[in-house]
Structure formats: C-alpha cells, structure tokens
Amino acid sequence: MNTGERIQELADRVMVLRDAYYRGSPLVADAEYDAVEDELRTLIEANPELAPDPNPLDQVGAPAVLHAPIRHSRPMLSLEKATKPEQVAAFFERFPGQPVVVMPKLDGLSLALVYEDGRLARAVTRGDGTTGDDVTVLVKALTDGVPERIPAEGQVEVRGEAVMLRTTFAAYNTAHPDKPLINPRNAAAGTLRAKDPATVAERRLQFFAFDLYTTAEASADLAEGLSTLGFTAADMRHCDDAAAAQAVIEQIEQQRNDLDYDLDGAVLRLANRDAYKAAGTRSSSPRGALAYKFAAEEKTTILADVVWDVGKTGKIAPVAHLEPVFVGGTTVTRATLANQEVIRARDIKIGDTVLVRRAGDVIPFVAGVLDASKRTGAEREIVPPSTCPSCEQPLTEQGNSRELFCTNVACPAQTVRRLVHWASRAAADIEAIGPMWIERLAEAGLLEHPSDFYQLTKETLLEFDRIGEVSAARMIESIDASRQVGLRRALIGFAIPMASEGTATRMCRAGFTSLEEVADAGEEKLVAVEDIGPKVAASLSAHLARLRPELERLRERGVSLDVREEDLPPVVASNAPLAGKTVVITGAISDPRSGEKIARPTFQRLCEKAGATAASSVSANTDMLITGAGVGASKLTKAEKLGVEVVDQGVIWDQLIEAGMV
Numbered sequence: 001m002n003t004g005e006r007i008q009e010l011a012d013r014v015m016v017l018r019d020a021y022y023r024g025s026p027l028v029a030d031a032e033y034d035a036v037e038d039e040l041r042t043l044i045e046a047n048p049e050l051a052p053d054p055n056p057l058d059q060v061g062a063p064a065v066l067h068a069p070i071r072h073s074r075p076m077l078s079l080e081k082a083t084k085p086e087q088v089a090a091f092f093e094r095f096p097g098q099p100v101v102v103m104p105k106l107d108g109l110s111l112a113l114v115y116e117d118g119r120l121a122r123a124v125t126r127g128d129g130t131t132g133d134d135v136t137v138l139v140k141a142l143t144d145g146v147p148e149r150i151p152a153e154g155q156v157e158v159r160g161e162a163v164m165l166r167t168t169f170a171a172y173n174t175a176h177p178d179k180p181l182i183n184p185r186n187a188a189a190g191t192l193r194a195k196d197p198a199t200v201a202e203r204r205l206q207f208f209a210f211d212l213y214t215t216a217e218a219s220a221d222l223a224e225g226l227s228t229l230g231f232t233a234a235d236m237r238h239c240d241d242a243a244a245a246q247a248v249i250e251q252i253e254q255q256r257n258d259l260d261y262d263l264d265g266a267v268l269r270l271a272n273r274d275a276y277k278a279a280g281t282r283s284s285s286p287r288g289a290l291a292y293k294f295a296a297e298e299k300t301t302i303l304a305d306v307v308w309d310v311g312k313t314g315k316i317a318p319v320a321h322l323e324p325v326f327v328g329g330t331t332v333t334r335a336t337l338a339n340q341e342v343i344r345a346r347d348i349k350i351g352d353t354v355l356v357r358r359a360g361d362v363i364p365f366v367a368g369v370l371d372a373s374k375r376t377g378a379e380r381e382i383v384p385p386s387t388c389p390s391c392e393q394p395l396t397e398q399g400n401s402r403e404l405f406c407t408n409v410a411c412p413a414q415t416v417r418r419l420v421h422w423a424s425r426a427a428a429d430i431e432a433i434g435p436m437w438i439e440r441l442a443e444a445g446l447l448e449h450p451s452d453f454y455q456l457t458k459e460t461l462l463e464f465d466r467i468g469e470v471s472a473a474r475m476i477e478s479i480d481a482s483r484q485v486g487l488r489r490a491l492i493g494f495a496i497p498m499a500s501e502g503t504a505t506r507m508c509r510a511g512f513t514s515l516e517e518v519a520d521a522g523e524e525k526l527v528a529v530e531d532i533g534p535k536v537a538a539s540l541s542a543h544l545a546r547l548r549p550e551l552e553r554l555r556e557r558g559v560s561l562d563v564r565e566e567d568l569p570p571v572v573a574s575n576a577p578l579a580g581k582t583v584v585i586t587g588a589i590s591d592p593r594s595g596e597k598i599a600r601p602t603f604q605r606l607c608e609k610a611g612a613t614a615a616s617s618v619s620a621n622t623d624m625l626i627t628g629a630g631v632g633a634s635k636l637t638k639a640e641k642l643g644v645e646v647v648d649q650g651v652i653w654d655q656l657i658e659a660g661m662v
C-alpha cells in the first residue's frame, strides 16, 4: 500500500470510529483511537500534498443525528494535543508575559449554556462543533452546577464539561447490574441522549465551567469571571512559566486517583479572556489553549480465561485472566468480572476483546465488549460453576446480582483464605509465614483454625523439605509475637461478614474489654454502640457464637483477646495543645527534626494524644486542617469555603515538641 492509500484508509477509519463513538457505542478504547489519529496526523504532516479532502483532522466531533439542532454562536472546538514538556515550553514562548492557567481536562462531554438577561435559555451539546443538540430539559433536570439564574444582564455563554462523578457511576452499576454503564464519559453522553429525564433520573451529572463569553461587564480573568457568576469552574491554577505549568500538570496527574471524576489530561490556557479571544483559532482548535494528555485508564485486550475464585467469606467471584495490557500506569493480567449478572448483562465471552478499566485505586475491572463484530465464533460462554471449585459442595445465590457463595464451613479454599487473613498485617501479623506456606501447612492437615498456628512446633516445621533451622525458628518467633494480637486485631482477623476494621475499633472504644465480652453482649447491646447498625450487630453475634470454641482454644494456647492500650482512645496529656479540636490531616507528614517520613496513623495518634479528635474529611465541624507536603487544591478550597483554619504541620510539630510529647 502506498502512503496515499494508507492516509485514505486511516482517514476512513477515523470517520467510522468517531461516528460510533459519538453515537454512544465506541468500537475501541480512546487510546487506540488516538493512535489511529496520531498516525494519520504524522503522515499528513510529512506529505501535506496527500491530505484527504475532507480532512477529518480539520473537523470536530461527528455530524450526529440531532433532535433539535441549534447553531453555536461561535464554534465549539477540539484541543491541540501535547505529550512532551517541550510543547508546553513552546506554548509559553508563543505568548510571552501572558498569564496562563492549568486545569484538569475533564472526561465528560462539553456543553454550552446560554443565558439571556440572567436566565438559562438553552443548554446545547457540541455536536459537530458548528451545530449542537438542544438538551435544555435534560440538563435542567439532571445536572448539578448549572444555575437557572445568574447575576448578569444581556447575553452570557458559559461552556464547560458535564461529567458523571465516579461515585454516581459506581452506585448506579451496583444498583443496576442488569443494565451496566461502561464508563463515566459514555454514561454522561448517554444520559443527555435520553428522550425523557425520568428514565435516567439516577444518572446525575455535574457541570464544571471552563469558558466564558459575555456582553456584560465581567472580570478579564476567566476563573474570577466564572466564580462571580456562581459557577464551579474546573480547578484552574495560575502558572508564571513553563516549569511551573509542568509541575502543576504532574501534580494533577499524580492526584487524579483522589478525584471523583475521570480526567484524561491537563489543559493549559491563557487566563485572560481578551487575550484568549485575540489568539484566535485554527481549523479545529483554539490557539490560546493546549491539552496535555495523560496515560490511558482504559485499554482493550483479550480475555484469555475466567477462573472462579473462593474468597474468605465463601463468595465465589469470577476473575478475568487477560493478555497483559499496560493500563492506568501498570501491566494488568487479572481483573475482576464482578458477578454472573454483570457477565450476562455485558455479554462477555472468553476470547473476546474486552475493555479493561483501571481508574484510581479500584481493582482493574472488565467493563465490557466494545466491538462484538470482532468475534470469530471461537469464543466460549463463561459458565458459572454450580459447585464450589474447592470443596465441590453446591453453591447458593444471593442478592439481585446473584452472587455465588459456598456455605460449607469446612471448605478448604475458604479455610486457607481465612488463615491467610488471620496471619495478615492488619490482624495477627504472622509475617514469617506467607500464603504459600499457610496453604502447604493446611494441606498437610496442620492448620485449619487460627488457633492451630499456636500449636505448631519447630520440629513439625522442620519435617518440611524446604524449611531449615533458621526459617523454622523465625516462623515460631513470629507466631509467638502474634499471641499479643488483642481484641481489635483478633476481631479483624476473623473476617466476620459486614464487620469492618472500623467496627473492631468501635468495639474497643465502646468499653468492651475482651472478645468474649463482645461475643456475649447480644445484638441489643451491640446496636447501642455508636455507628453499629442492626445488620452488623446480628452478623457479629451469630459468627462469634459459632466461634466460641475457637476463642477458648486461642485462650488455652496463650493468645490474648483482651483490649490493648493502643486500641483505646489515648490518655490526653494535661498540657494537651490540641485539646477539644477536631482536626483533619492531609498530605505527607515528616518529622521536621530528622526529616523522617511519619505514617499518617502515627501522626494522627500523636495529635489525639495532644487532645485532638481526628476526622477523615473536612466539614463544617472541623476546627483545623493540618497540611503536610503535596496537598491537593480541592481540600484547601473546601477548607477555605467552610472557614476552616489551615495549619502547616510544622506549627503542630512545634507544639508537640514544646509540650514534650515527642
């Protein structure tokens, strides 16, 4: 194939992919689409005389079928892309001395909101850039952050991104396993394509503004202009030079996991609205802005197999074995498929090319099959097991997702999982015996219950080929140390359904002094504990009753199930510098005297000893936000809005040192 033919082929492919994407059923992941566009762009740049006519790279979006077409006052364009710091530097050189803002590039769909004399008149999608769809009714009904009225006369147009928050997306998919959404962007676009808002009421969207045109008086600074009108703008940070901008770009990328929305890059843009306007446009992008792309959080790969895994509570979950794929910053070979309802609703088969999503700290997830036409006929159905893969007992189904459970208390796989959990760091912390040895010891009949660890002897361990003197001694030592596990960590170690680590802490703080006392308390007394609901109380009671003989065996073998000093609220020193303060701690903490990094829980404990109550997020009840290094702007903005005092960790360290507490 010659270059001209290749260009035409790529251009055709771009058109086909765009059409499918803007209709709401993409055929490939964004990263793969971008690769096609990139190849086309590179070829046309090298051979401008071979540029196709029309050139899809000069066009925006796709001429979708519109219900109620509306012509935009000025085109809604795409953005020029950058992937290298040099391109950021070149942007600054093009506009010397101009203030620049850097903000997240939100992954949703853009909207133009037109206000006439202070009232929202129309909300319009981007469409093909020239003509968009009237979605006013849907936006009014479903989108937060779009005021019906703004304090401005004349014609005002605010543009921005409507996104589905990750929490909304996750909640929707949990509630509707039968009609799952593929990703937040697609979900947002689909929501605004609905005929009737009532059918998509649970799919709320959030609007973040990033553009403003007005005939009325308004600040020349974009961020200020938007916030004066009452909009939540994309988080814009002013940068004086390319180095500062690059640092903010990197910070946004690092913090993308902590945010409640997807972003696929950062946008640089002239902060001054007049300068932005004067910079003008190219065929499909404004000159006064640049999009810096981040690594993809979604990719497609082959689903090689599905294995049903038995968890410590007996849940049998499908695990996807994938051809290795680099996504969300790591190579992924395993991903969750949730449950059989999700597999059915998404029509996933072994051998399919599937979309894998790894966003934030969430476990990689198979989101679905994008292009079923890729099937060869060799794909296989994923068949849920009818018996437990470990003990072969029949399974039960639970809930509307029809999750599978093995209820056999003697199920070997569950036994191993529970023992591994007992030995884990958060529980008994028997660090010298890893999961592999736990499995071997269980197979050999030496381990079944946690109490069995405490009967192991060096001699029995030495009978295993690959355990020598030194490791046997280490194992025994590690088991010995774990006898001090105490109430809180023992409760965690039993992995009681519905009971979290927080539940264990609350039991200690509520005055229970031993695990037996919790077991004997009865549901009524347990519900009386702060933040313990009836379901948790019932589960605790039932499971601890069953575990009674095990508690006795643990005691006989010298394991402490009593509350430990570290599990209780600290005794507050009389000269406590933070007495009565509710604090939130954020950022990286380090001891200013040595520079040593200090784990957040350790620092929190110090603050509690100094009289503070620690909370996990900033609210109106917070007295103080204690900041370490690298604090996200969103936390600071929230504190500022609520009038919460922001205190650098250095100030707190000084107080702790002065009080002789560290």
Ligand SMILES: NC(=O)c1ccc[n+]([C@@H]2O[C@H](COP(=O)([O-])OP(=O)(O)OC[C@H]3O[C@@H](n4cnc5c(N)ncnc54)[C@H](O)[C@@H]3O)[C@@H](O)[C@H]2O)c1
Residues within 6 Å of the ligand: 017, 018, 021, 026, 027, 028, 029, 030, 031, 033, 034, 060, 061, 077, 078, 079, 080, 103, 104, 105, 106, 107, 108, 109, 110, 111, 126, 160, 161, 210, 234, 264, 267, 291
């Ligand atoms: N998977 C597919 O088949 C397929 C097909 C076509 C396009 N796509 C994807 O669509 C995107 C390209 O489309 P495009 O040209 O519409 O978008 P773009 O990447 O050029 O970006 C322009 C858009 O960014 C959005 N945006 C978000 N935050 C912004 C901010 N702070 N400031 C300014 N704009 C902001 C706006 O909606 C604007 O329309 C790519 O991510 C591409 O991978 C995917």
Ligand SMILES: [Zn+2]
Residues within 6 Å of the ligand: 310, 388, 389, 390, 391, 392, 393, 406, 407, 408, 411, 412, 413, 414
């Ligand atoms: Zn089983």
